[in-house]
Amino acid sequence: MTRYFEVYQRDGAARKGRLLLSRTIETPYVLKTETLKDNTGPIVDAGSLWEIGNVEKAEHRLEQLRREIGDNRLIILPHMCLVPDAPDCIPESLEMLVSNTGATGRVYREGRAQKAADLYILEGAAVFENNARALLEKVLDMKDNMPDDTALYLPGICLPENLAMLVYIGADVLDTTKATVAAYKDMYLTHAGSFRLASLSELPCRCSTCASITADELKNMDKTSRSQMLEKHNINAMEAELALVREKISSGNLREYVDGQCRTRPWLTALLRLLDREYQHIERGTPITRNVEMLANSGDSLTRPEVVRFARRIQERYTPPELDVLLLLPCSAKKPYSISQSHQKFGLALGKYRKFVHEVIITSPLGIVPRELELTYPAAHYDVAVTGHWDAEEMKWVSECLEDYLSKHRYAAIVAHVDGAYKQICEMVADKLGLEIHFTNTGSVTSHESLRNLSKMMEGLCTGRTMNETKRKASMLRAIADYQFGKGAGEIVVPDNSEIKGPFPRYQSFYEKTQLTTLIPQYGTLAVTIEGAEMMIPRNSCIVRIDDFMPRGSILAPGILEADHAIREGDEVFVVGEKAIGVGRARMNGKEMSMSTRGQAIDLRHVKPK
Amino acid sequence: MTRYFEVYQRDGAARKGRLLLSRTIETPYVLKTETLKDNTGPIVDAGSLWEIGNVEKAEHRLEQLRREIGDNRLIILPHMCLVPDAPDCIPESLEMLVSNTGATGRVYREGRAQKAADLYILEGAAVFENNARALLEKVLDMKDNMPDDTALYLPGICLPENLAMLVYIGADVLDTTKATVAAYKDMYLTHAGSFRLASLSELPCRCSTCASITADELKNMDKTSRSQMLEKHNINAMEAELALVREKISSGNLREYVDGQCRTRPWLTALLRLLDREYQHIERGTPITRNVEMLANSGDSLTRPEVVRFARRIQERYTPPELDVLLLLPCSAKKPYSISQSHQKFGLALGKYRKFVHEVIITSPLGIVPRELELTYPAAHYDVAVTGHWDAEEMKWVSECLEDYLSKHRYAAIVAHVDGAYKQICEMVADKLGLEIHFTNTGSVTSHESLRNLSKMMEGLCTGRTMNETKRKASMLRAIADYQFGKGAGEIVVPDNSEIKGPFPRYQSFYEKTQLTTLIPQYGTLAVTIEGAEMMIPRNSCIVRIDDFMPRGSILAPGILEADHAIREGDEVFVVGEKAIGVGRARMNGKEMSMSTRGQAIDLRHVKPK
Amino acid sequence: MSLNTKVLEIRQRQRIKPTPLDMPSAVWTGKDHVDGNVENTLTMIFRTSGCWWGKVGGCTMCGYVYDSAHTSPSAEDIVSQFRKAMGKASKFDRFMVKIFTSGSFLDEKEVPVDALSKILSLLEEDDRVFKVVVESRPEFLTEESMEFCLASLKSTLLEVAIGLETSSDLIRKRSINKGFTFRDFVRAAEVAKSNGVAVKTYLMLKPPFISEKQALEDIIASVREVSVYSGVISINLCNVQKGTLIEYLWERGEYRPPWLWSIVDILKRTKQEFPHLIITSDPVGAGAKRGPRNCKECSGEVADAIRAFSLSQDLHDLEGLECDCRSLWEKVLVLDDLSFGSPILE
Amino acid sequence: MSLNTKVLEIRQRQRIKPTPLDMPSAVWTGKDHVDGNVENTLTMIFRTSGCWWGKVGGCTMCGYVYDSAHTSPSAEDIVSQFRKAMGKASKFDRFMVKIFTSGSFLDEKEVPVDALSKILSLLEEDDRVFKVVVESRPEFLTEESMEFCLASLKSTLLEVAIGLETSSDLIRKRSINKGFTFRDFVRAAEVAKSNGVAVKTYLMLKPPFISEKQALEDIIASVREVSVYSGVISINLCNVQKGTLIEYLWERGEYRPPWLWSIVDILKRTKQEFPHLIITSDPVGAGAKRGPRNCKECSGEVADAIRAFSLSQDLHDLEGLECDCRSLWEKVLVLDDLSFGSPILE
Structure with missing residues (x-):
């Protein structure tokens, strides 16, 4: 939709992008509000119809402005703002205003059809400060109605304390309005909330402004100088927070930061919780995998999209091996579980019975992790605060996951080698489903006695089906394939009689001497070869259709005709074009691929001419 | 114990104080570690026995150092540090070292008898980074063994990300060791965690150092200059965090800050949770009331000391009126509840039946709030994130509070005018206790139909005992007195036939024309007159015994002979001396009053000579 | 939903209490600047059947509709209201009478012709009354109505007051919902003028949706355009009246009344430009949360200066006003223009 | 709990595997600086009943005790170990022999007198062997033992090596738990000297609890004091051996092996002060997480330089070493001194 805005990194609803104007503006961005009126900046406000008087004059002003400033600056088209609860009384003709050249921004009002623009401004955004539900509703509505490759500007609402959350719900552009107003009201802003200047005994900041003065000196300045100093500090605080948030997006742990930062104000916490309940919205932008640790560090971690997605995929896509x-x-604290001391002991205790046994790990916040998926993000990538105590919500969530699993999948015998909260969970679920679970633990799960108990129990139970080493490896790759591409994918890309090479965890599957997949241990995902891709393409999932060209290296969004909307950033995708097929890694989600006019869509790994 | 350290503000285990040395050092303080070796600073390290060689030489060095630098600088006495897990092999004679004059610091090692000092240093503190349980154990042990009016120094462990939590568990002095080491390892520190310099595309900070340079420029500097710049930034980040934490202590919401800040690292979250379980330790320093809002903004708010104390006092001290x-x-969101729209509607619906009814409010995180205590901190002072959803842990906690109440106090009839989670809680508890609860709500609790239902229900039930307006007011004051001073205090300070004057909520109780108490609406506490105090003193609680002097204005700790250890900051206390009795507000807890040699202990309001 | 529908919807939620039909809604005495002198004035607001425009929706800021009677007062009732009102002026030797209804005094549906002629005759007969000001929407200001009035009111001066609010048709239509155009006003003013009747114009500072700066500049432009037709301009400062769209928005944080600094600025600039024009403003409710205001410190003092100037027409009365909040107002002027649909609440 | 008890407790948790009694623990060949020349050396470590001091607790860094045999080897066993070891030197025309046990070669309980005299005689008989170095705790270095050795070893040079570790009695006692004093060392060294036997002294850089700087300065002071009694000083860099107190602490983040920059600094400063003293150091395990190290980039190169200097005794070999981590080490020297009981891990 745009030649002037490009998104290049995403995390949930947050993203990093660039406005490609007279100078490149990195987003998320905090606009110095007053520069909108200063026709020298990269973003210029054409003004309000209230002031211009009528649409003809507005049209004239717009034309003149575009001539004056050129195409590579963004004009906010003449607007006539109401307030959110006002009845709509804007002349229809105002919406027809367009600038035939150059970048434009438009005020977005719910329910009005949207003309193309590079930037959309949420009308009356500032009214929703402290109203989590209303703000989220408005932003979701707006996101549903604007293309992914346009920028979202929430005017007049940003403070250092809420900046991270506003970016997390999807803001690309914010402004300094509140920072300035606060300064002139003698309010001192920090990422941790605001202070009345009069109440401060020292300046809790080391920005270049605050480093130059003491609290008492500042308090004793005349009003104008004081406000100017405070404004500088407030904007510094906001920009520092902005830069931090940008770096947090880059490093893949904005969620962790927001999880803490939202505790500054109840409405921000409410916003996090409400956003998590909009799973579709936030999951869409959440990469399938990351190479940093995922911290599950508050009660609200149980609902983060990575956790919910993992649980849902287990529920919807996973098929246990036939045991x-x-x-x-x-x-275990160490990941993947199987390299931990405790799991190595469990393995030794199982010994020759291991081939009879399907292992499933119970954990908070992920619920359950079948052994085959222990490498899959975030199963091998999370860390939690360990106190030995599980709260009721954790118990409930994990129980639900286990209950779902046990009600779908039947075994001849269930053994649980667990203690404490784990045991309580097993008991609750067993009770609810009327299942018998054999507990083998006495004291500590790694005590000699417990381990001996486990061995003995297995000795008595293990008489049924078994799985040899090759099958076990194959079942791991299949489970990962199903997790990644959907149920049934595993059978295709790891057919019966596949040969599995490589040491754990660097497995590779071969079929009739041809390599089809490689397990990438860092992410716990499968990379598929071109031959594997050829087998997968008929499944018609994770497909990206491209135009009539020979792709190489990476594919840009405009070259894409259509992409499976289920594709997520980091997914393995299959490229199908008239000239070639290919396989690569998605750099954006499928909807973005289909709709965007800018940006890297796919890192291609293999191509094969048709 | 000390002439050189004074604490003047407390919040939980955190506190603000001053080291009164050649220059006054405000604590919490971050010491520039290297200055310990520079004999010009206010704190000087006399060195290690490992290096000095033997105790005689150490003694000599100490004497010489004291002569050189004078009394008003703090000397860390010669020490011989081991590491925490080393067997004790320190010569006994080393502990005997004393500086007969001036301020001193000592290394603290668990299990060793402690000689007097102004500052104690936890041996090997840095080893406990990432080990919440061990660090907390060590700090608690240390706090148990050192007087309250000495400073606690945790060396070598501080980072901007953990500073707030270290102060929250009780650190007074920290240092820059890790900031410097990180700088020389090309690590860039922020309150939100550390970054490898190489991974940064911009510097997420606006400190005077970072404002002067870009990320790329910094990366391209030679090693020494780069490390020096990074060190400056890292220390700036630490000092900004320190100043913020000090202001958060002043403003009474350090807990809220820590509640967010601890999400940076799992071990910090674990530390918060483990600390909350050390209720004795943290409750002791928590003021009885505050004039700022208490935010209950994460799952961990359910265990904060204010919440637990409120629930416990209801359980232990509260007696319902005879209805x-x-x-x-x-x-309700608005506090106190009775001024909210919904509660005003409930009141109207009750109408003439209100005098038959005892009202108890259900709420998260406080559990239950009898109407009489709705003004009492934090019942009138909390705010929560509202999403309409209660998690299982909240439900569990509130149910437990209600269950405790209903199992202790019997009524002829119980009506619940509630919906959603509130109703589920009532049902769970009714079920468990085998009680009948009448539900009157249909749809919304403030709908006409629901309110009519409530009226009708009351019409049918209200035939028993009643309470007139005066009694209702008196019962409020009594409940507050019991809450504040312990069960039975209400009967003493608001005797039968008291007259209650003043409009809600500024009630005053009179007995035989003499005023005994005033309700302070801001805090929801009672202020007692000298006549009231005379009646309370024989109860022998909240008593502070002072020496043979005539107190006026405020009482300093050294003037106190003995104080009830149950006294908390903000408590109303009764001063008993040979020359006079008095009543005032505690500025520190009872143990501190008894033991401290410095600091304001009581703001006296009334005195009466004996 | 159109603006009119929304306003009507809000109106219909209000309850109007029954009131006696022979008692005026309000009467008070005061002082006004009249033709170069400070004179006593008697202001009376009649309770009538109410503004016809208000009954079908009406202006977004107007709560006066709730002052109307629940059934139409008769001509006798209205005259009776007038007599009771005149009683309040017993202490005056000379005074001006200002007559308002919650709508238009010249609308026959509100004030029957019999009552109109009786009242004007009684005023003509009272020698103490030197001037009469009546308020009306422009559609009732016709050759006929003028002649009718002047027939009763011979030697006593007549002035008609018109609530134009702004010279911007866009704002009047889409923010205020006033229901007439600037052209309508001009026509009415010219009719008055040609009949030798003076015209007083009411303007309205800061209707909804308009930024502080836009509002300020709109009034300056309006004064300029109105000065051609009207010798007296009175600038109302929008306040939050019960049962209005403005109140509905204000309760949701979507409206802030004008700053007093804005009217100070307007008065200074317009009086300098038009020294002979009488420009007044009564800062009703100044400093209250529903009223025009600066900060708590200075609102009282600044409002007093505005009142003093309105009486004296002397710009010295507006000099020397200073407060820390003035620099905040200056920033608000800039930023409120760039907030895209939300007022800067402080 | 005393240091000795703790060390013993740790020792008792280790399992010692049964091994053949007639095989030495280890044998290897190498080059050493000997009296101004670089010579071939054959190093052999006998498996004996073990260090008597190690059996009752012993040194905090020493894991050699686990090289001892589970039952006492006989004199024949030891001689057999010797013969097998000598086989490794078949390619040499001239070489020096260095004999270690996990304790003291001169302790009769470890090496029976018969074995001792047999081995020394065999060495004397072998013309290729020009010098023999044997290690012993000082208590076994007596007039009697010297005379006994010299009786067998006539023309072949004898040197005794003593693990003094440090000249600080405090550190040797409370950090290393060595079980003898500096005075004991001096006595032993003087006995050797008076018998014309050369003394080589082992020092130990960075025992537990000691900061990097203290450790560095302690070695410098030790070299100074030892130089009076010993012409050859070999500085061991503490590494984390299995089954030691050091390992126990290291696993808990309470010990960091010394920086290679520290030994470079020590070598430079001591060699400059004592140009005629032979000062060597073998950076065993350099760069490994259990070994002495700088950063990953430079550890190999710096360790090579240390080895080169140890052979050449030429300070030029230590010149030109540079790495970004050097400035970190400089900071660690300052800060590790002020960390009050926890090492600065990096």
Whole structure:
């Protein structure tokens, strides 16, 4: 839709992008509000119809302005703002205003059809400060109605304390209005909330402004100088927060930051919680995998999209191997679980019975992790605060995951080698489903006695189906394929009689001497070869259709005709064009690929001419 | 114990104080570690026995150092540090070292008898980074063994990200060791965690150092200059965080800040949770009331000391008025509840039946709030994130509070005018206790139909005991007195036949024309007159015994002979001396009053010579 | 939903209490600047059947509709209201009478012709009354109505007051919902003028949706355009009246009344430009949360200066006003223009 | 709990695997600086019943005790170990022999007198062997033992190596738990000297609890004091051996092996002060997480320079070493001194 805005990194609804104007503006961006009126900046406000008087004059002003400032600056088209609760009384003809050249911004009002623009401004955004539900509703409505490759500007609402959250819900552009107003009201802003200047005994900041003066000196300045100093500090605080948030997006842990930062104000916490309930919205932008640790560090971690997605995919896509005995195990601090001391001990205790046993790990916040998926993000990538105590909500969530699993999948026998909260969970679920679970633990799960108990229990139970080493490896790759591409994908890309090479965890599957997949341990995902891709393409999932060209290196969004909307950033995708097929890694989600006019869509790994 | 350290503000285990040395050092303080070796600073390290060689030489060095630098600088006495897990092999004679004059610091090692000092240093503190349980254990042990009016120094562990939490668990002095080391390892520190310099595309800070340079320029500097710049930034980040934390202590919302800040690292979250479980330790320093809002903004708010104390005092100290009908109501966003629109509607619906009814409000995170205590901190002072959804842990906690109440106090009838989670809680508890609860709500609790239902229900039930307006007011003051001073205090300070003057909520109780108490609406506490004090003193609680002097204005800690250890900051206390009795507000807790040699202990309001 | 529908919807939620039909809504005495002198004035607001425009929706800021009677007062009732009102002026030797209804005094549906002629005759007969000001929407200001009035009111001066609010048709239509155009006003003013009747114009500072700066500049432009037709301009400062769209928005944080600094600025600039024009403003409710205001410190003092100037027409009365909040107002002028649909609440 | 008890407790948790009694623990060949020349050396470590001091607790850094045999080897066993070891030197025309046990070669409980005299005689008989170095705790270095050795070893030079570790009695006692004093060392060294036997002294850089700077300065002071009694000083860089107190602490983040920059600094300063003293250091395990190290980039190169200097005794070999981590080490020297009981891990 735009030649002037490009998104290049995403995390949930947050994203990093660039407004490609007279100078490149990195987003998320905090606009110095007053520069909108200063025709020298990269973004210029054409003004309000209230002041211009009528649409003809507005049209004239717009034309003149565009001539004056050129195409590479963004004009906010003449607007006539109401307030959110006002009845709509804007002349229809105002919406027809367009600038035939150059970048434009438009005020967005719910319910009005939207003409093309590079930037949309949420009308009356500032009214929704402290109203989490209303703000989220408005932003979701707006996101539903604007293309992904346009920028979203929330005017007049930003403070250092809420900036991270505003970006997290999807803002690309914010402004300094509140920072300035606060300064002139003698309010001192920080990422941790605002202070009345009069109440401060020192300046809790080391910005270049605050480093130059003491609290008492500042308090004793005349009003204008004082306000100017405060304004500088407030804007510094906002820009520092902005830069931090940008770096947090880059490093893949904005969620962790927001999880803490939202505790500054109840409405921000409410916003986080409400946003998590808009799973579709936030999951769409959440990469399938990351190479940083995921911290599950508050009660609200149970609902973060990575956790919910993992649980849902287990529920919807996972098929257990054909074994009769289920062993439930506790998680370990070290990841993947199987390299931890405790799991190595469990393995030794199982010994020759291991081939009879399907292992499933119980954990908070992920719920359950079948052994085959222990490498899959975030199962091998999370860390939690360990106190030994599980709260009721954790217990509930994990129980629900286990309950869902046990009600779908039947075993001849279920053994749980667990203690404490893990055991309580097993008991609750067993009770609810009327299942018998054998508990083997006495004291500590790694004590000699407990481990001996486990061995003995298995000795008695393990008489049914078994799975040899090759099958076990194959079932791991299949489970990952199903997790990644959907149920049934595993059978295709890891057919029966596949050969599995490589040491754990660097497995590679071969079929009739041809390599089809490689397990990438860092992410716990499968990379597919071109031959694998050829087998997967008929499944018609994760497909990206491209135009009539020979792709190489990476594919840009404009070259894409259509893409599976289920594709997520980081997904393995199959490229199908008239000239070639290929396989690569998605750099944006499928909807963005289909709709965007700018940006890297796919890092191609293999191509094969048709 | 000390002439050189004074604490003047407390919040939980955190505190603001001053080291009164050659220059006054405000604590919490971040020491520039290297200055310990520079004999010109206010704190000087006399060195290690490992290096000095033997105790005689150490003694000599100490004497010489004291002569050189004078009394008003603090000397860290010669020490011989091991590491925490080392067996003790320190010569006993080393502990005997004393400086007969001037301020001193000592290294603290668990299990060793402690000689007097102004500052104690936790041996090997840095080893406990990332080990919440061990650090907390060590700090608690240390706090148990050192007087309250000495400073606690945790060396080598501080980072901007953990500073707030270290102060929250009780650190007074920290240092820059890690900031410097990080700088020389090309690590860029922020309150939100650390970054590898190489990974930064911009500097997420606006400190005077970062404002002077770009990320790329910094990366391209030679190693020494780069490290020096990074060190300056890292220390700036730490000092900004320190100043912020000090202001958060002043403003009474450090907990709220820590509640967010601890999400940076799992071990910090674990530390918060473990600390809350050390209720004795943290409650002791928590003021009884504050004049700022208390934010209950994460799952961990359910265990903060203010919440637990409120619930416990209801359980241990509260006696309901003698009425037959209990009405359970939902809380309101506006506080106190009774001025909210919803509660005003409930009141209108009750109408003439109100005098038959005892009202109890259900709320998260406080559990239950009897109407009489709705003004009492934090019942009138909290705010929560509202999403309409209650998590399982909240439900569990509130249910437990209600269950405790209903199992202790019997009514002829229980009515609950509630919906959603409130109703579920009532049902769970009714079920568990085998009680019948009448539900009157249909749809919304403030709908006409629901309110009519409530009226009708009351019409049918209200035939028993009643309470007139005066009694209702008196019962409010009594409940507050019991809450504040312990069960039975209400009967003493608001005797039968008291007259209650003043408009809600500024009630005053009179007995035989003499005023005994005033309700302070801001805090929801009672202020007692000298006549009231005379009646309370024989109860022997909240008593402070002073020496043979005539107190006026405020009482300093050294003037106190003995104080009730149950006294908390903000408590109303009764001063008993040979020359006079008095009544005032505690500025520190009872143990501190008894033990401290410095600091304001009591703001005296009334005195009467004996 | 159109603006009119929304306003009507809000109106219909209000309850109007029954009131006696022979008692005026309000009467008070005061002082006004009249033709170069400070004179006593008697202001009376009649309770009538109410403004016809207000009954079908009406202006977004107007709460006066709720002063109307629930049934139409008769001609006798209105005359009776007038007599009771005149009683308040017993202490005056000379005074001006200002007559308002919650709508238009010249609308026959509100004030029957019999009552109109009776009242004007009684005023003509009272020698103490030197001037009469009546308010009306422009559609009732016709050759006929003028002649009718002047027939009763011979030697006593007549002035008609018209609530134009702004010279911007866009704002009057889409923000205020006033229901007439600037052209309508001009026509009415010219009719008055040609009949030798003076015209007083009411303007309205800061209707909804308009930024502080836009509002300020709109009034300056309006004064300029109105000065051609009207010798007296009175600038009302919008306040939050019960049962209005403005109130509905204000309760939701979507409206802030004008700053007093804005009217000070307007008065200074317009009086300098038009020294002979009488420009007044009564800062009703100044300093209250529903009223025009600066900060708590200075609102009282600044409002007093505005009142003093309105009486004296002397710009010295507006000199020397200073407060820390003035620099905040200056920033608000800039930023409120760039907030895209939300007022800067402080 | 005393240091000795703790060390013993840790020792008792280790399992010692049964090994053949007639095989030495280790044998290797190398080059050493000997009296101004670089010579071939054959180093052999006998498996004996073990260090008597190690059996009752012993040194905090020493894991050699686990090289001892589970039952006492006989004199024949030891001689057999010797013969097998000598096989490794078949390619040499001239070489020096260095004999270690996990304790003291001169302790009769470890090496029976028969074995001792047999081995020394065999060495004397072998013309290729020009010098023999044997290690012993000082208590076994007596007039009697010297005379006994010299009786067998006539023309072949004898040197005794003593693990003094440090000249600080405080550190040796409370950090290393060595079980003898500097005075004991001096006595032993003087006995050797008076018998014309050369003394080589082992020092130990960075025992537990000691800061990097203290450790560095302690070695410098030790070299100074030892130089009076010993012509050859070899500085061991503490590494984390299995089954030691150091390992126990290291696993808990409470010990960091010394920086290679520290030994470079020590070598430079001591060699400058004592140009005629032979000062060597073998950076065993350099760069490994359990070994002495700088950063990943430079550890290899710096360790090579240290080895080169140890052979050449030429300070030029230590010139030109540079790495970004050097400035970190400089900061660590300052800060590790002020960390009050926790090492600065990096």
